[in-house]
Amino acid sequence: MSAPDLSVAVAGAGPAGLAAALRLHAAGASVTVLDAAPFVGGRTRTEHVDGGWRIDPGVQLYGSSYAAFFGLLRAAEAEALAQRSPGRDALWRKGRAHEVVYGSPASMLASGALPLQLKLRMGAQYLPYLQRHSADLDLSALERAAAAGLDAESIAAWGRRELGRDFVDLLAAPLLSTLYGTLPDEASAGFYHALARQGLSLEVRALRGGADGFCRAAADRLREGGASIHLSTPVDAVDTAEGGVRVSAGGASQRFDAAVVALPAPEARRVANFLTPAAAETLHGVRVRPAVSLALLLDRPAGVRWFGLSFAPGESRAVAAVCVQENKVAGLVPPGKGLVVAFAQPHAAERLLGAGVDDALALLLPDVARVLPGVDRAVLQARVYDWRHGWTIFGPGSLGRLPVLRSAAFESAPATVLAGDWLYSPTVEGAVTSGLAAADRLLARIR
Template sequence: MSARDLSVAVCGAGPAGLAAALRLHSAGASVTVFDAAPHAGGRTRTDAADGWRIDPGVQLYSASYARFFGLLGAAGAGALAERSPGRDALWRKGRAHEVVYGSPTSMLASGALPLQLKLRMGAQYLPYLQRHGGDLDLGALERAAAAGLDAESIAAWGRRELGRDFVDLLAAPLLATLYGTLPDEASAGFYHALGRQGLNLEVRALRGGADGFCRAAADRLREAGAALHLSTPVSEVHTAEDGVQVSGEGWNERFGAAVVALPAPEAHRVAKFLTPEAAKTLHGVSVRPAASLALLLDRPAGVRWFGLSFAPGEARNVAAVCVQENKVGGLVPPGKGLLVVFALPDAARRLLGATADDALALLLPDVARALPGVDRAVVGARFYDWRDGWTIFSPGSLGRLPALRSLAWDSAPRAVLAGDWMYAPTVEGAVTSGLAAADRLLSRVA
């Protein structure tokens, strides 16, 4: 059988699933995409509300995401990407200190850090990142494990090597804001890979919203004759002698092959073709809820920075606030404002399944302390939650990634898994997994 004779079901219309679908389609396969949500994108979705365009999850994309931007161009949407200023702030001791967040060199120049930590950063941490540069690749985190950098948490490493301020003022805000993770549970190797990337940090936004890639990919697939079934949850994927059977409530279809591109717990539930070893390993992938609250304002927020992160103890329930009018044009009506507020991990867990009013009551007090008077400017609120929003890359997990991929790809000849949990908890990690899963599938039918 050649790829042109192959029909493939792709379960999941997030970046991983759509990357796999594009690769399979380009090889000539007939592709059908299923997703439980009424929209493509997963946590990269963009929600329209009375002239506001809300990005409740993913905000910006690192310019280093080569596979992501390659596919964005291949989908005909490369022109959507626009460099974002990268001006952020850290809230410490009752005020916002501007930084280019995630960049160690910028942090050295910021008033957010005490002098002693700046000296240690310049003398120890930046040379450390340079020295281990070849081991710190977000696209191949197993290299950090091979170099012995995955045995402890970044909290343990940081307190020993650079002091508590490193953990509280650098590691904690970045991890909570971008990865829903606490320093005590994050692999030191994973954080160092983030720090290495930050040495040359450039971020891009997508005009029209963060779902630009997924919208363009879905449109390209539809134009080429692929079928996209949204609001269509898949309950089971079984392997059969000559292919796979995909089923949901009241329906089932046969395909030649399948890609299950879902968060690890959902993949564990749906993929009935997994070997016992693969199922056990997948069950061990650590995830946690994510939650955000969009605040529609009758005026701009009136600050220069885009993202405000909070040092530990400075906010009870909020990890970060992102000012959408400072990200890229066209997301906010003229003269208005839009904030997206991200909950700290424990608050996100408590908010799972909550209403917008519940989230407003819990999160707005922290926002109002940083932006006095913003509570009086709120004219609308929308709440978003994801049960499996974050994958936690804990100490020891990086070295297991190659084996996890192998089990996810080799449990059945005509069915494979994809997801950011195989590579890194980023959009680039998701796209990389989707492309790799499609290639693995195609290699078996060529």
């Protein structure tokens, strides 16, 4: 069978599924994408609210090092959407915001957020450490960190021993809880080091019109080329069938020559009936956590310079970070108005999963009002968002298991593959990389 004769179902319309769909469609396959949500994007979604608000409740920015993501953005003819974001952020410590430009070592070392002793240790010990291990710290190949012996303990254990508690509390904890829904005691040291190594020369990009710009552009290209995209259509099961697969979704069943299951690991394990018992058990070992955010539409701008503010441990009750959308990129907020998104700490996300706006406001708004005084009186509307499998936790030992996971994902059955950020790294880049790899595996089998 050649690619033009291949019919492929893709379960999941997030970055991983759409990356796979684009690669397969470019090879000439007939592609059908299915997703349970009424929108594309997954956690990269953007909600358009009447009056000119564009809410990014999940993913906010994209690292300049995301080669696979930006390559696919070009392939979707949407490269013009990307715009450099200032990168001006802040850390809330001792009752006030300390501004910093993340990705700039000079800014980090000059910031009042860090004690002098930590700055000295960073310059003398940690930056040279990252340089020595640069070849082992690749977010697209985290198994290298495991091979170098950097995956055996948490970043909390490593940091307290090597650099002191301030390193864990003021650097590791805010970054991990804000961007990855993870606590330092449960994050692999190798994973954090790879993040820090990338940050030494990182610029960040926003997408004009909202973070889902890539997914919307990818969906448009697929539809223009004749592919089918079915939203509000949850996939219930993917089974092997004579010469292909059978996909049950939205109350109907259809045969395809092949399938890509691009879902969080627990969902993939639930629907992928083609997995061997050993492969299913491997997926069972992937740890996930809910993600919850609260969007506040304001009658005035937030009135600060920074875009994202993280909290040092103990400085907030339930909020991990606050993002001011009008400071990210132009066009997301109506003139004269404001838009703030607050991200729940891991323990608060567990509590708020499935909760309503009132519960989210009661738990999260007090922390937001501490850093943005008077914001509670400026709220025009509030919206809460949650994802049951929002975060993948890359804990100690998990990096060394990635090759085993990929084997389970790519080799369980001839006509089926899995995709998701849990196979590479818990980032959009990891998701896109997994989608492209899944498509390439299918195409290699028919050539």
